[in-house]
Amino acid sequence: MTVSEPKCLYCDQTSQQIPLISLRYQDREYWICPEHLPVMIHKPEQLVDKLPGFTPSGTPVQSQHE
Numbered sequence: 546m547t548v549s550e551p552k553c554l555y556c557d558q559t560s561q562q563i564p565l566i567s568l569r570y571q572d573r574e575y576w577i578c579p580e581h582l583p584v585m586i587h588k589p590e591q592l593v594d595k596l597p598g599f600t601p602s603g604t605p606v607q608s609q610h611e
């Protein structure tokens with residue numbers, strides 16, 4: 546059994562490696578490191594893949610292939 550260890554949702558660093566900030570979204574808990582908190586603030590669309598169901602305002606709701 547794997548216990549889900551807190552780790553940055555962006556870079557996967559754990560709280561053993563870097564201080565993590567906890568987030569709550571739709572009753573689930575996520576963690577992000579200070580290095581990537583600005584991503585959430587300024588580039589939330591980059592977190593759409595990381596947070597299931599997350600659609601930041603301003604992001605066109607359509608699937609695109611890059």
Ligand SMILES: [Zn+2]
Nearest residue numbers: 553556578581
């Ligand atoms: Zn990070």
